[in-house]
Amino acid sequence: MQKKAANLAVVTNNTFEAFKADNLTHYDISSALQTTLEFDELVHIFSNKIQNLIPHSGFVYSNEEFDLEIKNGIVTRSSCSYAMKVEEQQLGELKLMRRQKFSEQELTMIETLLCCLIYPLRNATLFQQAMNLAFTDVLTQTRNRSAFNDIVRREMRLAHRNGNHLSVVFIDIDHFKSINDNYGHQCGDLALTSVAKWINESIRSSDIVFRYGGEEFVVLLSETDLDGAELLAERIRQNIENHIFAYGLETIRMTASLGTSTLRGDDTLDKFIDRADQAMYRAKQTGRNRVVTA
Numbered sequence: 690m691q692k693k694a695a696n697l698a699v700v701t702n703n704t705f706e707a708f709k710a711d712n713l714t715h716y717d718i719s720s721a722l723q724t725t726l727e728f729d730e731l732v733h734i735f736s737n738k739i740q741n742l743i744p745h746s747g748f749v750y751s752n753e754e755f756d757l758e759i760k761n762g763i764v765t766r767s768s769c770s771y772a773m774k775v776e777e778q779q780l781g782e783l784k785l786m787r788r789q790k791f792s793e794q795e796l797t798m799i800e801t802l803l804c805c806l807i808y809p810l811r812n813a814t815l816f817q818q819a820m821n822l823a824f825t826d827v828l829t830q831t832r833n834r835s836a837f838n839d840i841v842r843r844e845m846r847l848a849h850r851n852g853n854h855l856s857v858v859f860i861d862i863d864h865f866k867s868i869n870d871n872y873g874h875q876c877g878d879l880a881l882t883s884v885a886k887w888i889n890e891s892i893r894s895s896d897i898v899f900r901y902g903g904e905e906f907v908v909l910l911s912e913t914d915l916d917g918a919e920l921l922a923e924r925i926r927q928n929i930e931n932h933i934f935a936y937g938l939e940t941i942r943m944t945a946s947l948g949t950s951t952l953r954g955d956d957t958l959d960k961f962i963d964r965a966d967q968a969m970y971r972a973k974q975t976g977r978n979r980v981v982t983a
């Protein structure tokens with residue numbers, strides 16, 4: 690049975706405080722949920738904490754805004770789903786599952802327990818929104834260099850630990866200065882936005898694009914070896930070359946020089962990045978509009 694998604698609209702602080710005072714279980718759950726701002730941890734804590742009150746075999750938490758789908762346990766036919774929202778802020782949907790149907794009494798209790806989850810989810814949402822803003826390049830809407838420094842370190846740790854491949858592609862638009870000089874800075878800005886879009890169109894959803902500097906982008910490719918990186922770099926190169934950028938009555942063609950490198954066992958961040966950067970400069974020196982592999 691699928692319970693119709695309940696819309697838990699406005700839960701005021703007063704109701705929340707009343708729950709805390711009245712009920713130790715709620716207090717216990719709320720305290721545990723205050724320890725993190727990570728969606729993943731929040732829904733796991735919530736599921737664990739309510740397990741003895743509402744036995745369930747698994748859950749799925751989805752949140753469109755952050756493109757999240759967090760699953761745990763066993764998927765069953767019987768489930769109940771709740772779309773959570775507070776003060777017009779969508780907080781995602783939580784589905785609890787088990788083989789046996791949830792009773793009406795249990796469904797009412799879940800709704801009450803969800804009050805403990807709503808504010809922690811809202812705090813996580815505000816935190817993530819702030820992080821996304823801080824890590825996003827305003828012009829191209831790709832991630833910025835701070836995000837790169839953060840994410841590449843994390844991906845390097847994971848790759849070293851799990852023995853996975855990790856590669857990068859450096860992309861620098863050729864003769865970009867002449868676009869600014871000939872058509873103006875505003876045109877240059879739009880050209881950069883278009884290039885970011887074409888790069889995004891060329892990659893898989895697991896690859897991440899960053900604006901590394903002025904007219905320089907980086908793509909980080911997890912679980913990708915050097916051959917894979919070269920293939921992807923070539924696809925990006927062709928995609929940029931094949932597009933025509935229109936600015937007013939002007940049509941402008943662009944090309945880019947690309948360098949790739951893959952993580953080696955003893956690499957530091959600097960070594961890994963420098964190889965790709967050097968490869969990109971060799972692409973510039975040897976005629977531009979090409980891919981060079983380190």
Ligand SMILES: Nc1nc2c(ncn2[C@@H]2O[C@H](COP(=O)(O)OP(=O)(O)OP(=O)(O)O)[C@@H](O)[C@H]2O)c(=O)[nH]1
Binds near residue numbers: 828861864869876973
């Ligand atoms: N419109 C615009 N231009 C930018 C931005 N960031 C950097 N630039 C410009 O990008 C140009 C980069 O020029 P150069 O480093 O000489 O490189 P290039 O002209 O692309 O030449 P090569 O890289 O050698 O092919 C400069 O004119 C910068 O002002 C930006 O956000 N918007």
